Amino acid sequence: MKKFLNTPESVLADALAGLAAAHPRLDVDVEARVVRRAGAGRAGKVALVSGGGSGHEPLHGGFVGTGMLDAACPGEIFTSPVPDQVLAAATAVDQGAGVVLIVKNYTGDVLNFRMAAELAADEGIEVRTVLVDDDVAVTDSTWTAGRRGTGATVFVEKIAGALAERGAGLDEVAAVGRRVNELSRSFAVALTACTTPAAGKPGFDLPEDEMEVGVGIHGEPGRRREKLGTAREIVAEALAAVLAEPVLTGTDQALVMVNGLGGTPLIELYVLFNEVSTQLAAQGVTIARSLVGNYVTSLDMAGASITVCRADEQLLALWDAPVDTPALRWGG
Amino acid sequence: MDIALARHWVQAIAVAMDEHQDRLTQLDSAIGDADHGANMHRGFNAVLATQVSYRPDSVSQLLVKVGTTLISSVGGASGPLYGTAFRAAGKALPGTDPDPAELLAALRAGLDAVRELGAAAPGDKTMVDAFLPALDAFEEEVRAGGDLAAAAARAARAAEDGARATVPLQARKGRASYLGPRSIGHQDPGATSTALVFGALATAAAR
Numbered sequence: 440m441k442k443f444l445n446t447p448e449s450v451l452a453d454a455l456a457g458l459a460a461a462h463p464r465l466d467v468d469v470e471a472r473v474v475r476r477a478g479a480g481r482a483g484k485v486a487l488v489s490g491g492g493s494g495h496e497p498l499h500g501g502f503v504g505t506g507m508l509d510a511a512c513p514g515e516i517f518t519s520p521v522p523d524q525v526l527a528a529a530t531a532v533d534q535g536a537g538v539v540l541i542v543k544n545y546t547g548d549v550l551n552f553r554m555a556a557e558l559a560a561d562e563g564i565e566v567r568t569v570l571v572d573d574d575v576a577v578t579d580s581t582w583t584a585g586r587r588g589t590g591a592t593v594f595v596e597k598i599a600g601a602l603a604e605r606g607a608g609l610d611e612v613a614a615v616g617r618r619v620n621e622l623s624r625s626f627a628v629a630l631t632a633c634t635t636p637a638a639g640k641p642g643f644d645l646p647e648d649e650m651e652v653g654v655g656i657h658g659e660p661g662r663r664r665e666k667l668g669t670a671r672e673i674v675a676e677a678l679a680a681v682l683a684e685p686v687l688t689g690t691d692q693a694l695v696m697v698n699g700l701g702g703t704p705l706i707e708l709y710v711l712f713n714e715v716s717t718q719l720a721a722q723g724v725t726i727a728r729s730l731v732g733n734y735v736t737s738l739d740m741a742g743a744s745i746t747v748c749r750a751d752e753q754l755l756a757l758w759d760a761p762v763d764t765p766a767l768r769w770g771g
Numbered sequence: 772m773d774i775a776l777a778r779h780w781v782q783a784i785a786v787a788m789d790e791h792q793d794r795l796t797q798l799d800s801a802i803g804d805a806d807h808g809a810n811m812h813r814g815f816n817a818v819l820a821t822q823v824s825y826r827p828d829s830v831s832q833l834l835v836k837v838g839t840t841l842i843s844s845v846g847g848a849s850g851p852l853y854g855t856a857f858r859a860a861g862k863a864l865p866g867t868d869p870d871p872a873e874l875l876a877a878l879r880a881g882l883d884a885v886r887e888l889g890a891a892a893p894g895d896k897t898m899v900d901a902f903l904p905a906l907d908a909f910e911e912e913v914r915a916g917g918d919l920a921a922a923a924a925r926a927a928r929a930a931e932d933g934a935r936a937t938v939p940l941q942a943r944k945g946r947a948s949y950l951g952p953r954s955i956g957h958q959d960p961g962a963t964s965t966a967l968v969f970g971a972l973a974t975a976a977a978r
Contacts, residue, residue, distance in 0.1 A: 492806075492846075515813075517804040518847040546945045547847035550888060554842065554851060576949075583948040638796055638805045655949055657804035662951060 440634040440641065440739075447636035451493050451515060458500055462765050465503055472520065473528045474500040475510035485603040485612045486510070486532040489541035489596060490525060491548055492517040494635070494738045495656055497766035498592060504764030505771070507600035508541075516635050516738070517657045519547035525555030529564055537565035537609035539616060541595055543588025544572035545657075567613035571595055573625045573746065575680050576653030576662050587655050590698050590746030591623035593734050594758075597767065601760035615757070622749040623694075624684045626677040629654040629661065629742030631702060652676070656700065656737040656744075670707075674714035677745045682722065687749055692727040693719065694748040694758060701736035703743055708732065711743055719747075728758050734766065772919060773868045776975055777830045781822060781837060783971035785815040791967055798960040802947040807960040810845050814853065817844035830869060834861030834877075848945055849961065852885050852898065853968075859884035871913045871922050878906055889944060896942040896954065898961035905930035905969045920976040927973035930966035937962045 444450050452469055459467035466477040480486065489499045490512030499511035509532040512520035529538045538559065542552045549570070556566045571588035578586075599616035607615075629651040632641035635658065642658035645651060650673070653662035668676070681687065697712045699705070712731050719726060727750055735744070748754070761771030772780075788795075788811040796808030818840045827833040838858030842850055860881035865873060882902050891897040908929035912922040935958060942954035945961070 492804075514846045515806065515809070518806045518810055518845075521843050521846045521850060523843050545848075546889070547850070550848055550851035551846060578951075583943065583951075584945055587949065635805050637809045638800055642800045642805055655946075657946065658800075659802070659804055659946055660950060660953060662949075662953075 440639060442634070442636055444636055447639070450636050451513065454493070455500075455513065458765075465500070465765070471527050472513055472524050473510055473531060474503050474513065475528065475531055476503060476505070480509060480532055480534045482534050483536050483606070484534050485536045485607065485609050486529070486534060486538045487541060487596065487600050487603055487612070488512065488525065488528045488532060488538055489592070490514065490520045490528070491543050491545075492519055492657070495736050497733070498735045499596070501766030502593070502596050502764050504762070506604050506760060506762035507596050507764050507767065516637065519545065519551045522551050522554040522558055525552055526558045526562075529555065529559045529566065530562065533564050537567065539599060539603070539609065539613050540566060540568045541592065541599070541616060542568055542570050543592055544570050544585050545587065546584050565609055567609055569595060569599065569613055569616035569620065571620050573620060573623045574655065575624050575626050575684055576655070589627065589656055590625040590696050590735050590744045591620055591748065593696065593730070594623055594694060594746070594748050595619045597762060598754055598757045601757040601762070604760065619748060619754065622686060622754075623746055624681045624687060625744050625746040626680045627654050627656070627700065627742060627744035628652050628673055628677060629700060629740050630667070631741040633658040633701065633738040633740035635738065651742075654740075654742060656735060658737060658740065670710045671714050674711055674718055674745070678715065678718055678747075681745060681747050687747060690724050690747070690749040692725045692750055694728045694750040694754065695719070695726045696730040696734065696746040698730070698735050698744045698746065699733040700740040700742040700744065701733060702739040702741035705732065708743060711745070715745060727755055772830055772874055774827060774830055774833060776978075777833050778822065779975035779978060780972050781815070781818055781833075783974045784968055785819045787967040787971050788812045788815045788964070795960050795964055798958055798963055801957045802942065802950055802954045803960060804946055806847060807849060807964065810847050810849050811964050814841045814845035814850065817841075829864070829866045831861050831864035831866060834858070834864065837861070848889070849964070852889055852961075855884045855888050856881040871917075871919045874919070875906065875909055875913055875922075878909070882906060891944045894940060895944045896937045896940040896947060896959045896962070897944050898959070898965040900937050900940070900959065901930040901933040901962040901965035901969070904933040905965070920973070923969070923973040923976040927966070927969040930969040934958060934962040934966040
């Protein structure tokens with residue numbers, strides 16, 4: 440598999456240096472692996488810190504900026520950051536009002552962020568954790584590590600970030616983050632596996648006429664393999680899985696994201712969005728706001744995820760609030 | 772076990788993680804996210820780097836330092852889990868050179884800490900499935916009057932067997948659990964790396 444890289448080991452450092460060069464409003468510590476807003480923060484503002492394995496760009500570093508994250512901690516590819524990194528980020532951005540850690544529900548992320556939260560508390564930083572677990576492909580039971588955190592992370596970071604920017608308190612910011620997660624569900628389908636630089640070859644083989652249904656964002660196989668359907672059929676299957684969730688019953692307006700996993704052209708994402716729009720309308724759901732593009736990727740995986748968030752006026756107003764980050768920018 | 776032997780153990784683990792990096796990556800590609808080989812390799816390289824200038828007063832201190840380094844350098848689930856195992860084992864040791872029974876008790880403390888942190892039970896297709904049988908075998912040998920080399924050799928074989936026995940299991944913890952029944956038929960990467968840790972102990976103890 441061909442890749443643009445110098446060495447597989449230097450991909451993350453080289454990419455972070457590139458992020459710094461491209462976005463002067465970010466302060467990127469390539470050594471400590473912390474991406475934060477440049478300049479002094481606003482005293483008394485609740486700080487938002489997220490992070491996770493790399494390979495999901497623009498998540499999370501691309502969402503650092505006004506109206507969203509204060510800092511991000513990129514780990515190695517598909518590997519959660521270490522506690523020291525998260526602690527360094529939390530310490531750097533805490534303005535005395537506390538820090539909200541936004542954590543995707545994976546065993547490694549949960550363990551490392553938990554350790555970081557304990558270390559931060561020891562240093563007198565007030566910490567709240569928002570766990571994101573929106574992927575309906577995983578049954579949330581004692582037999583699994585629980586639902587995965589995927590697309591809804593963007594909604595949580597945007598909406599909680601907007602509330603923090605307005606000057607809300609620590610518990611309030613964490614609460615809105617948890618509410619967005621609770622009201623959001625996602626489902627993904629892959630047409631190819633992804634290739635990590637370290638492995639150099641795809642994580643699994645997928646015949647030309649088949650798709651992996653219910654994939655995550657780490658190149659792991661999905662729940663099952665099926666014959667490739669039309670965009671209409673795939674969206675119907677994904678929406679059926681998402682809307683079967685009790686929390687989305689009776690949804691009349693929604694925040695919807697059709698997200699590319701890294702190797703799917705935008706034109707195909709719009710084909711999918713057209714189906715999502717038509718099929719949701721047929722079920723009485725109005726798409727109040729939408730996002731189409733590559734936001735939570737899985738390296739070069741061809742595929743897409745659909746995230747639906749049952750939105751009320753408060754959440755929509757926070758969604759509309761100004762944001763200025765490398766990957767999301769509007770208003771202001 | 773004295774400090775020199777503990778150092779040999781750590782060095783042997785680093786060598787094993789280097790030799791088996793690709794195998795761990797392949798196993799993790801099948802049911803995880805293909806990063807276990809690189810993570811363990813990076814972690815024990817970092818351990819080796821810190822050990823060069825580190826002069827511990829005891830095996831206890833040395834193992835705690837190994838754990839702390841792993842937590843700070845690995846990430847993923849394996850960093851906190853292996854790091855906690857070494858830290859808990861180190862903390863459970865006396866300040867003097869441990870005899871095999873004391874080492875066993877410390878390793879049990881390490882296993883307990885892993886099980887608590889990862890909430891994993893035997894049969895969940897995790898590192899516990901190599902760790903637990905290794906310690907049971909170690910204990911049998913110590914009770915039969917065997918020395919450290921004999922106990923470590925039996926533990927290493929039991930860990931290997933335990934890792935192989937994860938093949939037919941369905942994963943209930945970690946990323947492999949997302950696959951449900953599709954995780955069956957693959958050896959668990961974490962159990963495999965745990966077998967390497969015990970293999971390294973046997974190598975060091977046989978010197």
